[in-house]
Amino acid sequence: xxxxxxxxxxxWGDTPEDTANDSPARxxxxxxxxxxxxxxxxxxxxxxxxxPTGTRDIDDLLRRGQEKLRTSFGGDGNGDNPVGDFFGGxxxxxxxxxxxxxxxxxxxxxxxDAQERGVVLRFGRFVGxxxxxLQFKAPWPVDTVILSKVEQINxxxxxxxxxxxxxxxVTGDQNIINLAYAVRWKxxxxxxxxxxLAEPEQTVREVGESAMRAEISKATLNDAIGPQRAQxxxxxxxxxQEILDSYRSGIEVRGVDIKQAxxxxxxxxxxxxxxxxxxxxxxxxxxxRAYAQQLLAxxxxxxxxxxxxxxxxxxxxxxxxxxxxxxxxxxxxxxxxKTVVETGGVQTYLPLPEVRRRxxxxxxxxxxxxxxxxxxxxxx
Amino acid sequence: MSLFRNxxxxxxxxxxxxxxxxxxxxxxxxxxxxxxLRLGKPERIVNAYDPKAPFGTSxxxxxAKVPFxxxxxxxxxxxxxxxxxxxxxxxTDQLRLVVDAFxxxxxxxxxxxxxxxxxxxxxxxxxxxxxASKMRNELGKQPFAALLSPERTAMMDDIQTTVNRQAKQYxxxxxxxxxxxxxxxxxxxxxxxxxxxxxxxxxEAATIRAQGLKQAQLVRADADAQAASTYAGSFGxxxxxxxxxxxxxxxxxxxxxxxSTVVMSPNNEFLREFEGRQTNR
Numbered sequence: 179x180x181x182x183x184x185x186x187x188x189x190w191g192d193t194p195e196d197t198a199n200d201s202p203a204r205x206x207x208x209x210x211x212x213x214x215x216x217x218x219x220x221x222x223x224x225x226x227x228x229x230p231t232g233t234r235d236i237d238d239l240l241r242r243g244q245e246k247l248r249t250s251f252g253g254d255g256n257g258d259n260p261v262g263d264f265f266g267g268x269x270x271x272x273x274x275x276x277x278x279x280x281x282x283x284x285x286x287x288x289x290x291d292a293q294e295r296g297v298v299l300r301f302g303r304f305v306g307x308x309x310x311x312l313q314f315k316a317p318w319p320v321d322t323v324i325l326s327k328v329e330q331i332n333x334x335x336x337x338x339x340x341x342x343x344x345x346x347x348v349t350g351d352q353n354i355i356n357l358a359y360a361v362r363w364k365x366x367x368x369x370x371x372x373x374x375l376a377e378p379e380q381t382v383r384e385v386g387e388s389a390m391r392a393e394i395s396k397a398t399l400n401d402a403i404g405p406q407r408a409q410x411x412x413x414x415x416x417x418x419q420e421i422l423d424s425y426r427s428g429i430e431v432r433g434v435d436i437k438q439a440x441x442x443x444x445x446x447x448x449x450x451x452x453x454x455x456x457x458x459x460x461x462x463x464x465x466x467r468a469y470a471q472q473l474l475a476x477x478x479x480x481x482x483x484x485x486x487x488x489x490x491x492x493x494x495x496x497x498x499x500x501x502x503x504x505x506x507x508x509x510x511x512x513x514x515x516k517t518v519v520e521t522g523g524v525q526t527y528l529p530l531p532e533v534r535r536r537x538x539x540x541x542x543x544x545x546x547x548x549x550x551x552x553x554x555x556x557x558x
Numbered sequence: 559m560s561l562f563r564n565x566x567x568x569x570x571x572x573x574x575x576x577x578x579x580x581x582x583x584x585x586x587x588x589x590x591x592x593x594x595l596r597l598g599k600p601e602r603i604v605n606a607y608d609p610k611a612p613f614g615t616s617x618x619x620x621x622a623k624v625p626f627x628x629x630x631x632x633x634x635x636x637x638x639x640x641x642x643x644x645x646x647x648x649x650t651d652q653l654r655l656v657v658d659a660f661x662x663x664x665x666x667x668x669x670x671x672x673x674x675x676x677x678x679x680x681x682x683x684x685x686x687x688x689x690a691s692k693m694r695n696e697l698g699k700q701p702f703a704a705l706l707s708p709e710r711t712a713m714m715d716d717i718q719t720t721v722n723r724q725a726k727q728y729x730x731x732x733x734x735x736x737x738x739x740x741x742x743x744x745x746x747x748x749x750x751x752x753x754x755x756x757x758x759x760x761x762e763a764a765t766i767r768a769q770g771l772k773q774a775q776l777v778r779a780d781a782d783a784q785a786a787s788t789y790a791g792s793f794g795x796x797x798x799x800x801x802x803x804x805x806x807x808x809x810x811x812x813x814x815x816x817x818s819t820v821v822m823s824p825n826n827e828f829l830r831e832f833e834g835r836q837t838n839r
Contacts, residue, residue: 299587299588300619300620301585301586301618301619301620302585302586302587302588302590302618302619302620303586303588303614303618303619303620304588304613304614304618305614306614346741347739347741348740348741348742352702352703352751353751353755353758354742354748354751354752354755369588369613372588372589373588373589373613373635373636374636374637375636375637376634376636376637376638376639377639380639381637381639381662384639384641384660384736384738385736387738387739388660388736388737388738391737391738391739391740392710392711395710395740399755421734421736424733424734425637425662425733425734426637427637441755442752444749444752444756445752445755445756445759447756448755448756448757448759448760448763449759451759451760451763452759452762452763452766454763455762455763455764455766455767455770456766458766458767458770459766459767459769459770459771459773460770461770462767462770462771462773462774463770463773463774463777465774466773466774466775466777466778466781467777469777469778469781470777470778470780470781470784471781473781473782473784473785474781474784474785474788476785477784477785477786477788477789478788480789480792481788481789481791481792481793482792484792484793484800484803485792485795487803488795488796488799488803491796491799495799499799499802502802502803502806503802503806503827503828504828506806506809506810507809507828509810510809510810510812510813511813511820511828513813513814513815513818514813514815514818514819514820515817515818515819515820516819516820516822517819517820517821517822518821518822518823518829
């Protein structure tokens with residue numbers, strides 16, 4: 179308010195003293211609550227210094243006009259009027275309007291992602307399901323949206339593939355099996371899923387466990403461990419779907435994966451021994467087959483060789499026979515020590531016991547055989 | 559001064575309106591059903607369970623009541639979970655079995671539920687007790703094998719029907735009763751089952767090995783027979799020549815080292831020619 183201070187009287191005709199007291203009050207009132215108003219350029223902003231009276235009058239007129247617009251009280255000159263604070267409420271209304279506008283805009287649009295569907299509730303009442311994209315609804319708290327991921331495939335693991343925790347089940351032949359599997363499921367119908375089941379996750383888990391045990395209780399241990407695993411998994415899936423449908427759960431079971439179907443750790447050794455036994459049996463068979471192949475091949479080889487020689491022998495029996503005899507003798511006798519004895523009873527000629535011993539072991543029989551065959555031949 | 563009071567009156571008016579609205583209006587979610595009591599006397603049920611009514615038509619949403627006179631009790635409308643504790647059942651063949659069962663139920667008559675047990679938690683407890691005793695009774699009448707067999711389904715249906723009759727008195731409906739697990743208790747029964755399994759496997763392993771040996775033996779014998787037949791078919795053409803031929807081969811393989819000494823008579827055929835003698839022939 180320097181303008182007022184510099185003048186000898188305010189435009190409202192107050193005494194200078196009054197003006198001096200008044201101005202800070204007015205200044206407080208104006209710079210405080212009035213500044214945020216849309217007409218924020220308040221008189222205090224005016225440059226200090228003397229002004230032409232005419233200008234001042236025009237200013238005053240403007241200000242009065244503004245105050246008239248601004249208030250329902252009309253522009254009285256009473257600067258320290260406490261009601262002046264209330265005129266600022268006009269601005270509050272604007273702010274409130276702005277907040278409401280922001281709120282409406284912010285809570286009326288929502289985004290549904292590709293894998294989601296939006297379930298719209300009006301004061302808790304189901305009104306519809308919206309597809310992916312930018313969607314519009316009535317602002318909160320009228321409408322609320324629950325986004326539910328209908329495309330997402332969830333997985334529930336039952337039993338553990340590692341660690342000591344075993345998921346033991348009794349099979350139809352009263353054996354025990356350690357089973358670990360996973361159930362894959364997704365939301366088929368978002369409103370059923372949201373409104374029908376109190377605990378969907380737990381329901382899937384329990385239904386899965388129940389269905390698996392029911393199927394395992396029909397199968398034998400060997401089936402469950404071995405070839406029928408896939409078939410059992412499929413049966414479990416069907417059964418789960420049946421049960422979940424009977425709950426109107428809105429859940430679709432996509433698949434059941436048996437990750438592990440083993441005998442319990444306590445009997446694992448015995449089971450391993452069975453497969454070891456199968457390997458052993460296979461090994462015995464392989465060894466005997468190898469023997470058979472060798473034996474047959476050598477028999478066929480020997481037979482073929484004999485037949486080839488025999489074919490030649492038949493062409494010239496006497497000569498071939500002699501030739502073979504001499505060739506053999508030549509080859510044999512060229513390698514060994516030879517002693518030729520003219521008459522019988524000459525064992526004393528043999529020089530060393532060693533020779534005798536050696537002669538006693540193998541050779542005589544061979545010599546006998548040779549001489550036998552020779553005599554046999556000569557007998558012919 | 560009336561101008562001054564105006565906003566205050568407004569504020570009071572708005573406040574009153576909000577209080578009345580809050581006392582009058584309430585929202586009912588699709589998953590809830592509401593019992594409205596007028597001064598304690600049951601008046602009506604909002605969004606009551608009706609299997610045929612699709613969502614959005616059963617009465618959920620913004621609902622009005624008479625403020626301060628009527629009050630509301632919210633009851634779940636969904637399928638609820640009844641999880642039973644594990645219990646040991648003695649079967650007729652004296653085997654112990656640990657049974658873990660669960661049930662699913664729904665409150666179909668919330669008013670009756672409120673009147674008989676008051677809260678959902680009490681209902682849950684009551685149903686669990688009924689189910690547990692029923693289950694123990696029924697399963698105790700069965701042999702062990704029956705609990706594993708497909709007949710089990712029929713048995714569970716029986717249990718469900720009986721329990722359902724009682725559940726109706728509480729305004730609830732049992733949708734499903736299932737045995738989650740039926741296991742041998744840990745300790746001696748489980749150990750003996752393991753022992754049985756182990757011995758069965760040992761027997762299997764021994765059988766497999768013996769069968770393998772037997773097959774191997776058969777294969778060998780078969781090969782021996784075939785080889786013999788091959789030899790016979792070939793050598794049988796001239797047994798005498800074969801004997802000679804084979805003897806020649808035997809000499810060659812027998813006298814292979816120089817340590818052998820052969821004592822020969824000059825009369826020997828091999829040496830006969832030394833002296834220029836003629837053979838017998």
